[in-house]
Amino acid sequence: MSIVRAAEVVVLLCTVYIALGLAFAPFFVWRGVGRIDPAARSAGFGFRLIILPGVAALWPVLLRRWLAGRRPPSERNAHRDAAASRAGQASA
Amino acid sequence: MSAEYQAVLWNRNKKLYDLTIAAGVVVFLGLFVGIGVATRTQATIETLLIRGFGAGALLLLHVVLAIGPLCRLDPRFLPLLYNRRHLGVCTFLLALAHGGFSILQFHGLGVLNPLVSVLASNGNYDSLSQFPFQALGLLALVILFLLAATSHDFWLANLTAPVWKSLHMVVYVAYGLILAHVALGSLQAPERPTALAVLLGIGFAGIASLHLVAGWRERAPAPDAAAGHSAVDVCAVSDIPLDRARIFLLADERVAVFRYRAEGGERIAAVSNVCQHQNGPLGEGRVVDGCITCPWHGYQYRPEDGCSPPPFTETIPTFSVRVERDRVLVDPRPNPPGTHAEPARLGTASGAGEPS
Structure with a gap:
C-alpha cells in the first residue's frame, strides 16, 4: 500500500469516527448528560457547549454509559479499595 | 465542587x-x-x-x-x-x-x-x-x-x-x-x-x-507498619504544624495527619491524602474555617469525617487516630469514605499532647 493510500485510510477512519461523534454530541448534551450525571441535570447552555468537543471525541464511552443508565463511577485508589474490602468483610 | x-x-x-x-x-x-x-x-x-x-x-x-x-x-x-x-x-x-x-x-x-x-x-x-x-x-x-x-x-x-x-x-x-x-x-x-x-x-x-x-x-516517609499492628506510631504531636499536616505512607497510599484548632482545644485527625477532585495532595493544604482545604483548587473536607461541607458531596477515607504520651498513633486500616473517626483531643495549649 502506498503512503498516500495509507494516509487516506487513516484520515477516512478518523473522519467517520468524528462525524459519528458530532452527530451524537448534541443529543447527548441535550438529553443524555443529565441521565448519567445528576450534577448536569439542570446545568446551563454554557456547560453543555463547553463539554461538546469532548463528547464528540469520547462518544463511545458516553454512549455506553447512557445506554446502560449508569451514574458517574466511583473513584478507586489504594485507600478506597482497602476501605471497601474492609466494609465488605464487616458486612459478610 | x-x-x-x-x-x-x-x-x-x-x-x-x-x-x-x-x-x-x-x-x-x-x-x-x-x-x-x-x-x-x-x-x-x-x-x-x-x-x-x-x-x-x-x-x-x-x-x-x-x-x-x-x-x-x-x-x-x-x-x-x-x-x-x-x-x-x-x-x-x-x-x-x-x-x-x-x-x-x-x-x-x-x-x-x-x-x-x-x-x-x-x-x-x-x-x-x-x-x-x-x-x-x-x-x-x-x-x-x-x-x-x-x-x-x-x-x-x-x-x-x-x-x-x-x-x-x-x-x-x-x-x-x-x-x-x-x-x-x-x-x-x-x-x-x-x-x-x-x-x-x-x-x-x-x-x-x-x-x-x-x-x-x-518521597513520603513510611513508618513501621508491620502487618497486624492496629496502630502505627507516625510522629510526635509537636512534629505537626498547627492547622497543617504531615504526610506518611500507610496502606500503600499517602495519609495526611492534621493538627488543627477546634472548639475546646486542638485536635488531630487523619485522612487519605488524595483529594477526590484532581487527586491533589490534601496534606500540603491547610485547615481553613474548620475544613481541610486542598492546595490545588480549594476543595474542602471536614477532618473528622472526610466529607465536603453541604451542599457538596465529595468524600475521602478517614483513619482512626489516638495520642499516647505525645505520640500520634494512626490505625493503618482506612475507613470507608465519609466515615466519622473521632479526632484525638489535645486540650487548649498549643502543642500539648494530652492523651485522648
Whole structure:
C-alpha cells in the first residue's frame, strides 16, 4: 500500500469516527448528560457547549454509559479499595 | 465542587489569571512578529505568525509542565496551579492556530486532502533525520485537543480522577512529539537554526530537572507498619504544624495527619491524602474555617469525617487516630469514605499532647 493510500485510510477512519461523534454530541448534551450525571441535570447552555468537543471525541464511552443508565463511577485508589474490602468483610 | 456544573466557575482570581495569560500571549506574539519583521526581511507575515503561534504554544507548554513540580518545591507557586487548566486550553488554541495556518499555507492548495497531504507529503518514515516532522506535530495537536476538551470537572467526575489524571499524563507524550517536531523541523530547514536547538535543550533539561528534584523531595516517609499492628506510631504531636499536616505512607497510599484548632482545644485527625477532585495532595493544604482545604483548587473536607461541607458531596477515607504520651498513633486500616473517626483531643495549649 502506498503512503498516500495509507494516509487516506487513516484520515477516512478518523473522519467517520468524528462525524459519528458530532452527530451524537448534541443529543447527548441535550438529553443524555443529565441521565448519567445528576450534577448536569439542570446545568446551563454554557456547560453543555463547553463539554461538546469532548463528547464528540469520547462518544463511545458516553454512549455506553447512557445506554446502560449508569451514574458517574466511583473513584478507586489504594485507600478506597482497602476501605471497601474492609466494609465488605464487616458486612459478610 | 460537585453541586451543579457551570461552564466556568468565574471569580476574581480566575479572571485576573486569564487576563494575564491573554496579555502575555498578545505581548509575546507582538514581540515575535515585530522582531521577525525587523530582522528577517525575507520572511512573510504569515510565516512569522505561524512560527509565533508555535513558539508561543511551546513556551506555554513548558510553563504548564513546570508548574506542578515548582508547586511541590515551593508553595508560593500554588497560585499558578489554581487555574492551570486554562493555561492548557490556551496552549492548545495557540497550537491549533499554528497547525491550522500551517496546513492551510503548506497543504491547502494541492490536489490531496490537506490532512492526507500532511501525513503523506514526506514519505521518509524510515529515516530518522528526514522523518516527517509535520505528522508528529499533527499527532501532538490531537493529544492537546483531547486534553483541552476533557479539562472540565464533568470529565473528572465521569472518568474518575485516577483515569482523568492518567489521560492527562499523556501531555508528556505530546511534549515529546512537539520536541521531535521542532527539532526535526529545524534539522530539515535550509538555515538549520542552532539557537532554537539550544533553547529546546535548555527547556527540556529544565523540565526534566524540576520533575526529578520534586519527585526526590516528595518521597513520603513510611513508618513501621508491620502487618497486624492496629496502630502505627507516625510522629510526635509537636512534629505537626498547627492547622497543617504531615504526610506518611500507610496502606500503600499517602495519609495526611492534621493538627488543627477546634472548639475546646486542638485536635488531630487523619485522612487519605488524595483529594477526590484532581487527586491533589490534601496534606500540603491547610485547615481553613474548620475544613481541610486542598492546595490545588480549594476543595474542602471536614477532618473528622472526610466529607465536603453541604451542599457538596465529595468524600475521602478517614483513619482512626489516638495520642499516647505525645505520640500520634494512626490505625493503618482506612475507613470507608465519609466515615466519622473521632479526632484525638489535645486540650487548649498549643502543642500539648494530652492523651485522648
